[in-house]
Amino acid sequence: MRLIDPLARAIRRYWRVKRVDLALTLTGAIIVAWIIAMAALAPVVAPYDPYVSVDDVLLPPSREHLMGTDNLGRDVFSRILYGSRTVMAVVLASTMLSMGVGTLVGLVSGYFGGLVDRVLSLVMDSIYAFPGLILAIAVAAMLGPGVSNTVVSISIVYIPTYFRMIRGQVLSVKSQLYVEAATALGAPHKVIMLKYILPNVIPVLPVVFSMNVADAVLTEAGLSFLGLGVPAPTPDWGFDLRNGQRNLLAGYWWGSTFPGFMIVLLAVGFSLLGEGLNELISPERR
Amino acid sequence: MVSLRVYILTRVLLTIPMVFILLSLVFFVMRILPGDPVIAIVGMKASPEHIERLRHELGLDKPLWRQYIDYIAMIMRGDLGRSMIWGKRPVSTEIWDRFPATLELTICAFTVSVLIGLVTGVFASTKPGTKADVGLRLFSIVAYSLFIPLLGMLLQFTLGVKLKLLPVAGRKSPLVQIDRITGLYLLDSLLTLNLVGFVDALRYLLLPSITLGVVLSGVYTRLVRSSMLEVLREDFIRALRARGIPEGQILLRHALKNAFIPVLTMMGLQFSLLLAGAILTETTFSWPGMGTFLLERIEYRDYTTVQGTIVFYALLVAMVSLIVDIIYAYIDPRIRY
Amino acid sequence: MPPLLDVRGLRVYYMLGDEAVKAVDGVSLKVEKGEVLGLVGESGSGKSTLGLAIVRLVPHPGRILEGSVLFKGRDLLKLPEQELSKVRGGEIGMVFQDPLTSLDPLMRVGEQLVETIMAHSQLTKEEAKEKAVKYLELVGISAERFYDYPHQFSGGMRQRAMIAMAISTSPSLLIADEPTTALDVIVQSQIMELFQSLREKLGLSVILITHDISVAMEVADKIAVMYAGHLVECAPSETLYDSPLHPYTQGLLKAVPNIELKDMKLVYIPGTPPDLANPPPGCRFHPRCPRAMDVCRREEPPEVEVGETTVKCHLYR
Numbered sequence: 059m060r061l062i063d064p065l066a067r068a069i070r071r072y073w074r075v076k077r078v079d080l081a082l083t084l085t086g087a088i089i090v091a092w093i094i095a096m097a098a099l100a101p102v103v104a105p106y107d108p109y110v111s112v113d114d115v116l117l118p119p120s121r122e123h124l125m126g127t128d129n130l131g132r133d134v135f136s137r138i139l140y141g142s143r144t145v146m147a148v149v150l151a152s153t154m155l156s157m158g159v160g161t162l163v164g165l166v167s168g169y170f171g172g173l174v175d176r177v178l179s180l181v182m183d184s185i186y187a188f189p190g191l192i193l194a195i196a197v198a199a200m201l202g203p204g205v206s207n208t209v210v211s212i213s214i215v216y217i218p219t220y221f222r223m224i225r226g227q228v229l230s231v232k233s234q235l236y237v238e239a240a241t242a243l244g245a246p247h248k249v250i251m252l253k254y255i256l257p258n259v260i261p262v263l264p265v266v267f268s269m270n271v272a273d274a275v276l277t278e279a280g281l282s283f284l285g286l287g288v289p290a291p292t293p294d295w296g297f298d299l300r301n302g303q304r305n306l307l308a309g310y311w312w313g314s315t316f317p318g319f320m321i322v323l324l325a326v327g328f329s330l331l332g333e334g335l336n337e338l339i340s341p342e343r344r
Numbered sequence: 345m346v347s348l349r350v351y352i353l354t355r356v357l358l359t360i361p362m363v364f365i366l367l368s369l370v371f372f373v374m375r376i377l378p379g380d381p382v383i384a385i386v387g388m389k390a391s392p393e394h395i396e397r398l399r400h401e402l403g404l405d406k407p408l409w410r411q412y413i414d415y416i417a418m419i420m421r422g423d424l425g426r427s428m429i430w431g432k433r434p435v436s437t438e439i440w441d442r443f444p445a446t447l448e449l450t451i452c453a454f455t456v457s458v459l460i461g462l463v464t465g466v467f468a469s470t471k472p473g474t475k476a477d478v479g480l481r482l483f484s485i486v487a488y489s490l491f492i493p494l495l496g497m498l499l500q501f502t503l504g505v506k507l508k509l510l511p512v513a514g515r516k517s518p519l520v521q522i523d524r525i526t527g528l529y530l531l532d533s534l535l536t537l538n539l540v541g542f543v544d545a546l547r548y549l550l551l552p553s554i555t556l557g558v559v560l561s562g563v564y565t566r567l568v569r570s571s572m573l574e575v576l577r578e579d580f581i582r583a584l585r586a587r588g589i590p591e592g593q594i595l596l597r598h599a600l601k602n603a604f605i606p607v608l609t610m611m612g613l614q615f616s617l618l619l620a621g622a623i624l625t626e627t628t629f630s631w632p633g634m635g636t637f638l639l640e641r642i643e644y645r646d647y648t649t650v651q652g653t654i655v656f657y658a659l660l661v662a663m664v665s666l667i668v669d670i671i672y673a674y675i676d677p678r679i680r681y
Numbered sequence: 682m683p684p685l686l687d688v689r690g691l692r693v694y695y696m697l698g699d700e701a702v703k704a705v706d707g708v709s710l711k712v713e714k715g716e717v718l719g720l721v722g723e724s725g726s727g728k729s730t731l732g733l734a735i736v737r738l739v740p741h742p743g744r745i746l747e748g749s750v751l752f753k754g755r756d757l758l759k760l761p762e763q764e765l766s767k768v769r770g771g772e773i774g775m776v777f778q779d780p781l782t783s784l785d786p787l788m789r790v791g792e793q794l795v796e797t798i799m800a801h802s803q804l805t806k807e808e809a810k811e812k813a814v815k816y817l818e819l820v821g822i823s824a825e826r827f828y829d830y831p832h833q834f835s836g837g838m839r840q841r842a843m844i845a846m847a848i849s850t851s852p853s854l855l856i857a858d859e860p861t862t863a864l865d866v867i868v869q870s871q872i873m874e875l876f877q878s879l880r881e882k883l884g885l886s887v888i889l890i891t892h893d894i895s896v897a898m899e900v901a902d903k904i905a906v907m908y909a910g911h912l913v914e915c916a917p918s919e920t921l922y923d924s925p926l927h928p929y930t931q932g933l934l935k936a937v938p939n940i941e942l943k944d945m946k947l948v949y950i951p952g953t954p955p956d957l958a959n960p961p962p963g964c965r966f967h968p969r970c971p972r973a974m975d976v977c978r979r980e981e982p983p984e985v986e987v988g989e990t991t992v993k994c995h996l997y998r
C-alpha cells in the first residue's frame with residue numbers, strides 16, 4: 059500500500075501535467091504511421107499507374123479519380139500515394155546520412171579537442187548560420203539531378219545539428235571517471251571513442267532526429283518544388299505541387315492543393331511527434 | 345560608452361573568421377564537389393578545344409590553391425565575378441537590380457511575423473496551460489510546417505482568382521511607373537510622392553509578405569511565449585505589482601521589453617529562415633528578387649553568377665548577424681556599460 | 682480607534698498536485714498606526730507568505746483560502762484588482778527579500794522611481810522627477826545616480842532604491858521582508874537607522890520580517906513569532922524579551938548570544954521544523970517542545986491572552 063499510493067499519485071499527476079503532450083505525440087504518431095502505411099501499400103492501393111496518362115487531362119475530383127487528374131491526364135491520387143514513397147525515402151535517407159556524418163565528426167571533434175575542434179566547430183557554426191534551403195539549392199545545382207544527389211544536398215543542411223549535440227555530449231562524458239581510467243590504461247583512441255563514449259552519447263540522437271525530420275520534409279519539398287529535387291516523372295509532392303500551380307490560376311485547384319496538403323500533414327505529423335517526445339522526455343521544462 | 349565600442353570592435357573581428365569560412369564553404373561546394381561545371385555548361389558533346397578554352401577563361405585550369413587565392417582576392421576587392429552568359433555583366437550589378445525586391449519582401453514579411461508572434465506569444469504567456477495556450481502552441485507548429493508554396497497558392501486562389509481582390513504575381517502593374525531611388529518600391533513611391541505607385545506596390549506586396557510572414561510567425565509565437573513566461577516569473581515583476589504599477593504597463597513596458605532580448609538574439613538565425621523562405625515565396629509569386637534570380641541562373645548554368653550570388657548570401661547572413669548583435673548591445677544596458 | 686491593519690484568521694496554502702503546503706494557517710495580527718511590528722521565525726515558517734498575502738501577491742500555486750485583511754476598515758481580500766493596485770505601492774509599500782533581482786534591469790533606476798510616483802499621483806513627469814530625486818537623496822543616493830541602471834548599483838544602493846520607491850508614495854504601512862539579509866553588516870545598520878528616522882518623520886507603520894530576533898528587538902515595538910505557519914506568540918518587545926511565554930520563543934531567545942549575561946553559548950532548539958504539507962497534529966511544535974503534554978499531541982492550542990501577550994500554547998489555558 060505504501061508503495062502503490064505514491065506511484066498512483068505520480069501517474070495521476072503526470073497525466074494531469076503532461077496530458078497535452080501525450081495527446082500531441084499520439085496525434086503525430088498516428089499521422090506519421092498513416093503516411094508510412096501509404097508508402098508501403100502504394101502499389102496495392104493505388105488505382106492507376108502514377109507515371110502514365112490514364113484519362114483526360116485536368117479532370118476534377120470524381121469517383122474514378124478521387125483527386126482528379128493532372129495536366130498530363132495522370133491520376134493525382136495515385137501520384138500522391140507513390141509520392142509518399144519518394145518523400146519518405148529521401149527524407150529518411152538524408153537525415154540518416156546527416157546523423158552518421160554529424161555524429162562521427164562531432165565525436166572526433168569533441169574527443170580530440172584543440173585546433174581540430176576549433177576549426178570544425180567554426181565550420182559547423184557557419185553551415186548552421188547559412189540558410190538551409192539555399193545551401194541545399196547550391197549543392198543540388200552543382201551535383202546535378204539524381205536521387206542520391208538530392209539526398210546528399212538535404213543531408214548537408216542537418217549535419218551541424220547532430221554535430222553540436224554530439225560534441226557537447228562527448229565533452230561531458232569525456233571527463234567521467236571510466237573514460238579517464240581507460241585513457242590512463244592506454245586504450246587506443248578508437249576503442250575509447252567507440253566503446254566508452256559512443257554508447258553514452260547515442261541516447262540524444264532520437265530527440266535531434268525527430269526534430270530534424272519535420273524540417274527535412276519541408277526542405278525536400280522545397281527543393282523538388284524548385285525543380286532541383288528528384289527528377290521527373292517520379293511522383294514527388296513538391297514537384298507535383300509546382301506542376302499543378304501552372305493551372306491553378308485557371309481554376310484547376312486540385313492538382314496542387316492535394317500534394318501541398320500532404321506535405322503540410324507530414325511535416326506537422328513529424329513536428330508533433332518530435333516535440334511531444336521531447337517534452338515527455340525532458341521533465342524540467344514548463 | 346567605451347566598453348560598447350570595445351564590444352562592437354570584438355564582434356566585428358569575430359565576424360571575419362565566419363565570413364572566411366562561409367566563403368571557403370562556397371568555394372568548396374562550387375569546385376570540389378564532383379560534377380564538372382564546364383561540362384555542365386557546354387554539354388558532353390562540345391569539342392575538346394571549346395572545353396579547354398572555357399576552362400582557361402574560368403581559371404579552372406590553375407591548381408586548386410591558386411584558384412582559391414584568386415577567388416578570395418576577387419571578393420576582397422568587392423568583386424563578385426562576371427556572368428558567363430549575359431555579356432559578362434558584373435554579378436554585383438545584377439544583384440543590385442534584384443536585391444531590393446527581396447529586401448522589400450523580407451522586411452514586410454518580417455514585420456508581419458513579428459507582429460503576429462508578439463501578439464500571440466504575449467497572449468499565450470498570460471494564460472499558460474489554458475485551451476487558448478494549447479491552441480496557440482498548435483498554431484505555431486502548424487504555421488512552421490505550412491509549406492510556403494501551398495499557403496501562397498491557397499491565398500492566390502481565394503483572394504486573387506476567386507475574389508479578385510489582389511494581384512497574384514509580380515511586383516507592380518506593368519503600366520504603373522515608379523522611379524527608382526532605392527529600389528524599394530514602397531519607399532521610392534513615397535519619396536517621389538507617387539500615391540498611385542505606392543498603392544499599387546502595396547497591393548502586390550500583400551500576399552507574398554503575408555504568406556512568408558505567417559509561416560515564420562509560429563517561431564516567434566513560441567519564442568515570445570517562453571521568454572515572457574520566464575520574465576513573468578522574475579522577482580522584479582512581483583515588485584512592480586507590489587508598487588501598484590498597472591498590469592498592462594507591467595506587461596508591455598517591462599515584461600515584453602525584457603522578454604524581447606532572447607528573441608532578438610535569435611533573429612540572426614531567423615533571418616536565415618527568412619531568406620530561405622523568400623526563395624519559395626518569390627517562386628510562388630513570380631517575384632523578381634534574388635531567389636528567382638538565383639534559380640534562373642542555375643537553369644541557364646551561369647556558373648559564375650550562381651557562385652557570386654551564393655557569396656552574396658553568405659556576406660548578407662554574416663552582416664545581419666553582426667547588426668543583430670550590435671542592436672542587442674544597444675538595447676541591453678548590461679552590455680552597454 | 683480601530684488598528685491600521687487587522688488580519689484575521691488568514692489561511693494561505695500552496696497547492697502542489699494532491700498536497701497542500703499549509704504555509705499560513707489561521708493567523709491573526711494587528712498593527713497600530715506608527716507602530717513597528719517585528720515578524721520573526723525560522724526559514725520556511727511562512728513569514729514571506731503572510732506578508733505577500735496581505736496585498737494578495739501570493740505567487741502561484743499559492744491560494745488564500747480564508748480570512749480577512751482589514752486595512753483602514755476595508756477588506757483587501759475583497760477589493761477589486763484595480764482598487765487594490767492603488768493600495769499596493771500607494772498606501773502599502775513593500776520591500777522584498779532580494780534587492781538584486783527586484784528592479785527591472787532594462788530601466789534606469791530613477792525612471793522606475795518616477796513610474797511608481799506617477800502611478801499613485803497626478804503629478805507631471807517633471808514634478809515626479811523632482812520628487813524622485815528628493816527621495817533618492819533621502820535614502821542616501823545622490824541625484825547624479827538617477828540615470829544609472831540597476832546593475833550599476835551596489836546591493837545596498839539597490840535596496841535603498843527599493844525603499845525609496847516604497848516610501849515615495851507616502852504609504853501608511855511598509856512591509857519590509859528581510860530588507861537587510863542580502864547586505865553586509867554596515868549597510869544593514871544604516872538601513873535600520875533609516876527605518877527609525879522614517880518612522881519618526883512620517884509616522885509610518887512597519888512590518889519588519891526577519892528570521893533574526895535580535896534585529897527585531899532593536900527596532901520593533903511589538904514582536905510576532907511564527908512557527909510552521911502558526912503565529913505562536915505576540916507581545917511588546919520588552920515583555921517578550923523579559924518573559925517569553927511560548928516554549929518556542931524561549932528556545933529562540935536562548936539561541937541569541939546574550940551579551941548582558943556574558944553568556945555567549947548558543948542554545949539551539951533540537952529537531953527540525955515540520956513538513957508543512959503534513960504538519961504534526963495538535964500543536965505543531967510538540968515534537969520539539971521540551972514541555973509537551975498529552976493534550977499537545979491531540980488538540981491544536983487556542984490563542985490565550987496573558988497580560989499584554991497573546992500566546993498559542995496549552996500551558997496557559
Ligand SMILES: Nc1ncnc2c1ncn2[C@@H]1O[C@H](COP(=O)(O)OP(=O)(O)OP(=O)(O)O)[C@@H](O)[C@H]1O
Nearest residue numbers: 695702704723724725726727728729730740741957
Ligand atoms: N511558490 C511556492 N510554491 C510552493 N511552496 C512554497 C512556495 N513559496 C513558499 N512555499 C512554501 O511555503 C512555506 C513558507 O514559505 P515562506 O517563503 O513564506 O517562508 P519564510 O518564513 O519567508 O522563509 P524564509 O525565511 O526562508 O524567507 C515553505 O514551506 C515553503 O516551502
Ligand code: SF4
Nearest residue numbers: 964967970977994995
Ligand atoms: S502547546 Fe504543548 S507542545 Fe505546543 S508549545 Fe505549548 S507546551 Fe509545547
Ligand SMILES: [Mg+2]
Nearest residue numbers: 728729730778
Ligand atoms: Mg521569506
